[in-house]
Amino acid sequence: MHVRRAAERLHIAQPALTQNIQQLESELGVELFHRESRHLRLTEAGQIFLAEAEQSLRQFDHAQKSAQRAARGEVGKIVLGFQSTAGLSVVPNLLQNFRTEFPEVEVTLIESGSTAQKRALRSGEIDIGLVYALPDAGFAYRELEPESLVIALPEDHPLAAKDSVAIAELPQEAFILSSNSAAEVLRHAVMTECADAGFQPKRVQEITTVQTALGLVSARFGISILPASVQVLLRRGVILRPIRDSRIQVGLTFLWMKDNRSPVLANLVKCL
Numbered sequence: 001m002h003v004r005r006a007a008e009r010l011h012i013a014q015p016a017l018t019q020n021i022q023q024l025e026s027e028l029g030v031e032l033f034h035r036e037s038r039h040l041r042l043t044e045a046g047q048i049f050l051a052e053a054e055q056s057l058r059q060f061d062h063a064q065k066s067a068q069r070a071a072r073g074e075v076g077k078i079v080l081g082f083q084s085t086a087g088l089s090v091v092p093n094l095l096q097n098f099r100t101e102f103p104e105v106e107v108t109l110i111e112s113g114s115t116a117q118k119r120a121l122r123s124g125e126i127d128i129g130l131v132y133a134l135p136d137a138g139f140a141y142r143e144l145e146p147e148s149l150v151i152a153l154p155e156d157h158p159l160a161a162k163d164s165v166a167i168a169e170l171p172q173e174a175f176i177l178s179s180n181s182a183a184e185v186l187r188h189a190v191m192t193e194c195a196d197a198g199f200q201p202k203r204v205q206e207i208t209t210v211q212t213a214l215g216l217v218s219a220r221f222g223i224s225i226l227p228a229s230v231q232v233l234l235r236r237g238v239i240l241r242p243i244r245d246s247r248i249q250v251g252l253t254f255l256w257m258k259d260n261r262s263p264v265l266a267n268l269v270k271c272l
Contacts, residue, residue, distance in 0.1 A: 003038055069104075073263030077106045080268075081117040081129035083183060084209040086252055088232050090130065090144065098271045105264055113182035113208055121257055127265050128256040132183035140258045142272050146251030149189065150231070150240045152176075152217045152224040157239070164244040167197040174222030175201040182208040189250045190225045193243070214238055 007014040021040075025032050032046035042050065069075045082091050095107060110126055117129035118136060135141040151170075153160045159169060171194075178186050194200055205222060207213050210233060213224040218237035227250055231240055254272055256265060 073267040115181035146249035171199040174203040176224040179206040
C-alpha cells in the first residue's frame with residue numbers, strides 16, 4: 001500500500017494517516033504493517049485484523065438495516081386474538097393482505113372469547129383482538145360491517161320447514177347461546193330479540209364457540225341464534241333460517257391498547 005495514495009483516497013494528509021496508523025498499533029499492541037520506504041505491507045496480525053474489521057463492519061451494516069426495518073414495522077412479531085366466527089373469513093382475508101405487504105412479520109393467532117381477549121390486551125399477551133364486544137376505556141377500536149343473525153335448527157325440527165322463523169315462535173325452545181364472557185354483544189342481541197318478542201329463554205346452554213353451537217344443534221340439544229357468516233361452517237343435520245322481521249345486527253370489533261406503539265401493530269391496523 002502506498003501511503004500517499006492511501007491518504008489521498010481517504011481525503012486526509014499523509015502525516016495524519018501515518019499518525020492514525022501508529023496510534024491504532026499502539027492501542028492494539030501489535031504491528032499491523034511492514035514498513036518499506038513509502039510503502040506499507042500488512043503483517044500477519046494486520047491481515048487478521050483487517051478481515052475481522054471488515055466482518056464487523058458488515059455486521060454493523062446488517063444490524064443498522066435490521067433496526068431500521070424493525071422501526072418501520074417490516075420485521076418483528078404480532079399476536080392476534082380472535083373469536084371463532086372471525087376465523088371464517090375476516091382473519092384469513094386480513095392475514096393474506098398483511099403478509100403480502102409484510103411477509104417477514106411473524107404472526108401468532110390465539111382463539112379466545114371477548115373477556116379473555118380484553119384481559120390479554122391489558123396484560124400485553126396479545127397486540128390486537130377481534131371480538132363481539134364494546135371497547136372499554138384505554139382501547140382503540142375499529143368496527144367491522146355488522147351482519148344479520150340466523151336461527152340454527154336441527155334439520156328435522158318442525159320450524160325447519162319454514163322459509164323464515166320469527167323469534168316469537170321460540171319461547172319453548174332450549175337455547176344454545178354464547179356466554180357473556182365469550183361474546184357479550186352477540187349474547188345481548190339475542191336476549192334483546194327474545195325480550196322484544198315477549199319472553200326470556202327458559203333453558204340456556206352456554207357455549208364459547210360457533211362450532212360447539214352447531215354440534216349441539218345437530219345433536220338436537222336445542223336451537224341457536226348465530227351470525228349469518230356461520231353458513232360456511234354448516235354441518236350435516238343443521239338448517240339455518242333467517243329471522244323474520246328482525247332488524248338487529250351484530251358486528252365484530254378490532255380492539256388494541258391506545259398506548260401500544262408497536263410499528264408492526266400500526267401496519268396491521270392500516271390493513272384493516
